[in-house]
Amino acid sequence: MTLDLFDDPIWQMASGERAAIEGLLSAIQPKLAIEVGTAEGACLRRIARHSAEVHSFDLIEPSVPDLPDHVVLHTGDSHTLLPQVLAELxxxxxxxxxxxxxxxxxxxGVRQDVEALLQSPAVSDCVIVTHDTGNEHVRSGLDAVAYGAYPKVAHVDLDFVPGHLGRDRFPGELWYGLGLIVVASERPAYGTTPAVQTDRHHGGELLAIARDVLGGRAPDGGDGRFDARTRRLSDAYKRIDELERALAERGG
Ligand SMILES: C[S@@+](CC[C@H](N)C(=O)[O-])C[C@H]1O[C@@H](n2cnc3c(N)ncnc32)[C@H](O)[C@@H]1O
Structure with a gap:
């Protein structure tokens, strides 16, 4: 069985993120949807498939062939265009x-886009998803949003789908990760439990710690410049490499 959801070569998201977005869209069936960052339109196509009307924004005019009529492209800086379109809506x-x-x-940039959405009366009942919450720049922008100042914000989980620490691809870099912000205007405003989840450690910080600890790993496994802690990790990596080799030899 093939799933075009996972085969799409231009969608700039990991498979778990694609599945999460597809699941949300299937459950919500939006009458009106917004995307900031059209790029090559891969995610836009999935949003459009489930939505009655979509507005997608990008700095660069995207060349996305055969978009359905219910998709409106806005070319320019989202920090200017998004508040304008939200005001019209x-x-x-x-x-x-x-x-x-x-x-x-x-x-x-990401803080401004999220705040534009949260400040708008057109965003009263909405699921907002943010991408690359594992990246330290994106994450610090999202952490700076005063979610508690918006009584309509019901739930915030910036590690809804956790980010990645790159190994073979983008080695040592932090990317991916989906954040979830649920806006529900019916939410009883004050005195309830905080909307921002604290059940788990902050995924962005954990990834950054892992990156800092693992970042010195030499690609060939050499450990000349490692301190004692990273030396233990290096030994662990060697064991993993040996296991992977053994598995490969067995055809696993
Ligand atoms: C990671 S890509 C989006 C990927 C796309 N959502 C997908 O899943 O296939 C980010 C896009 O944001 C656009 N972008 C960056 N800064 C922007 C801004 N200030 N306003 C609008 N678009 C911007 C870039 O041109 C780029 O196409």
Whole structure:
């Protein structure tokens, strides 16, 4: 069985992230959806498949062939265009049901996009998904949002799908990760448990610690510049390498 969801070569997301987005879209069936960061339109196609109307923003005019008529592309800086479009939607009494924030990956940039959504009356009942929450710049921007200042914010889990520490691809770099922000205007405003999840350790910090500890690993397994702690890790890596070799020899 093949799943085009996972085969798409231009969708810039990991398979778990694709499945999570597809699951959310299937459950929500948005009347109105927003994407910040069109790129080559891979995620946009999935959003469009489940939504009645989609507005997608990118700095660069995307060349995405055969987009359905219910997709509107906005070319320019989302920090200018997104508040404008949200204001139009709010004055028309519309609600955005689903939003993906995957545009400007600077800390200030992602913070501005999320805040534009949260500040808008058009975002009253909405699932907001943010991409690359494992990346330290993106994560610091998202951590800077004052979620508690918006009583309509019901749930925030920035490690909804955890990020990755690159090994063979983007070695030593932190990327991927989906964050989930649930906006529910019916939520009783104050005095309830905090919306931001604290059940688990902060995934971005854990990844950064792992990156800092593992970052010195020489690709050939050499450990000349390692301290005692990383030497133990290096030994563990050698054991993993041996196991992988043994598995490969067995055809596993
Ligand atoms: C990681 S890609 C988006 C991938 C896409 N969502 C997908 O899953 O296939 C990020 C996109 O954001 C766009 N971008 C960066 N800064 C932006 C800004 N300030 N306003 C609008 N788009 C921006 C880039 O041009 C790029 O196409």
């Amino acid at each position: 709010a004055s028309a009494g519309r609600n955005v049901d689903f939003a993906l924030v995957d545009g400007d990956h600077s800390a200030d």
